Amino acid sequence: MQLKDIMNKTYSAWMDTSAPCTDVALSSRVRLARNLGNNPFPNHASPAVLAGVANQVENAVRQTPELSGLKVIHLSEVSAQDRQVLVEKHLISPQHAKNAENRLVILAADESVSVMVNEEDHIRIQTLLPGFQLNDAYKLADKTDDYFESRLDFAFDENIGYITACPTNVGTGLRVSIMVHLPALVITGQVKAVLSAVSKLGIAVRGIYGEGSEALGNMFQLSNQITLGHSEQELIENLASVTMQVIEQERSSRGKLIAEMREQLEDRVQRAYGLLNHARLVTSQEALKLISDVKLGAELKLIPEVNGKTINELMVIIQPAYVQYLAGRALSPTERDAGRARLIREKIRTGREGNEK
Amino acid sequence: MLCDKCKKRPATVHITKITNGVKSETHLCGECAREEGELTLISESTFSFPSLLTGLLQTQAGIGATMPIHNHVSADCENCGLQLSDFTGKGFLGCSHCYSQFGSKLEPLLRRIHGNSVHTGKVPKRLGGKIGITREIENLRRNLARLVSDEKYEEAAVVRDEIKALEKRLSDDG
Helix, strand or coil: CCHHHHHHCCCCHHHCCCCCCCCCEEEEEEEEEECECCCCCHHHCCHHHHHHHHHHHHHHHHHCHHHCCCEEEEHHHCCHHHHHHHHHCCCCCHHHHHCCCCCEEEECCCCCEEEEECCCCCEEEEEEEECCCHHHHHHHHHHHHHHHHCCCCECEECCCEECCCCHHHCECCEEEEEEEECHHHHHCCCHHHHHHHHHCCCEEEEECCECCCCCHHHEEEEEECCCCCCCHHHHHHHHHHHHHHHHHHHHHHHHHHHHHCHHHHHHHHHHHHHHHHHCCCCCHHHHHHHHHHHHHHHHCCCCCCCCHHHHHHHHHHCCHHHHHHHHCCCCCHHHHHHHHHHHHHHHHHHHHHHHHC | CECCCCCCCECCEEEEEEECCEEEEEEECHHHHHHHCHHHHHHCCCCCHHHHHHHHHHHHHHCCCCCCHHHCCCCECCCCCCEHHHHHHHCCCCCCCHHHHCHHHHHHHHHHHHCCCCCCCCCCHHHHHHHHHHHHHHHHHHHHHHHHHCCCHHHHHHHHHHHHHHHHHHHHCC
16 A cells, blocks of 8 residues: 555545434544653654654554554655645644654554654544544544554553643543534524533534634534543543534434425525536635535435535545645646536536446 | 735735835735735734643742742753743643653643543553552442442442452452
């Protein structure tokens, strides 16, 4: 498996629509922050220390049979453009893409596991599964953590647990999050009330690209706020039970919309579908908005010929770096919008043909 | 209004700049604003997470603490040389030793962030042994209390036996 293979395929394991609750929940993600004993944290470390950490982690992967399926990638050997694609695929953070020297990302071929080395902490294990599968995503991360731990000496304190560079992650080092699509709550004007209630329960709400990003295309990311003082299981259960309530609210709003405003809703989703099928210039923001409408239409069976898998793939291929990656060169904004519009039309067509077969 | 730069898309970003008393106005679309770097300029708020942390550390010093910080906490970390002021500037500690070095300063901060300052979750297997078992027993006890209050006595009995077995292992290990 090469990095190019991962980048070339637009379909990732998290896009599978047979997982639980994919009508509202797109993906479940778990992150564990770990650090190596005496080494200064990446923000405070010399290049020699960073290289040493990267080397130790790389050796751990090579020596552990259970980890041998993972591909170790040195970010310094990846172009800035391609690193941006990894960000758009949610495999590395924007911060990790910035400083490439002595930084690694360790990937599973299906993108369900990605490990960032020398980001904010020495090691950040991330897992990503489709739909509402917080427990399974944690199990996968926990297992991966055990394998690394069998080779590496993680900093741990009896009282405050796993040690991290920032005190907000200390303890479990666990961030468990779920991406939800809430168009009906947005249309009916309830989303603010629901999300502000959620944030009172120790849950953080963010936009689609994590910290500091806006909620584009009615996508929201819910995650645990605190990491210390509760077991992993308790943190996951708290997020899961709150998320389930949000999902129910969204479903009931969808039910109301279709019962009371069917014509307006049908008009809205068909217009969005028409634009995606025929527009010649589309910005990424406009695309995300249209995709949200079409996704809602597909979930409510108003546009039966579009399947959920195609929509999930669209969300990745419309991103600026990916459009340029597929073009094989840097593009002007207009070229990018034209390229994006073409990619969208092609993807919808092949998706439709796939359905007919 | 159309974007001043591309003259195609509608202007959605309106920038008023005052340089040396001279006022200039620019109207850009989102795409061009991003290219010009104007969007990051305006969306960057003066509020930052490290400044919040610093604020928290300082209010602690203000309330209740009559002694200056360095009277009871060493000024820099023996392992990595980080000073507490570096932490408050960046929001990151220097290494795992910093937590014990600055312990008395950080503990109240941790309680403020997490509402708690004691870890009750996973323990690395290599340390596992006693800590792991003690933790497990604590978690099972909490679970047991929940099951009893829910009147799930059969499940509670299973958990009780698990606790007994773990306690026996703990005392056998000496």
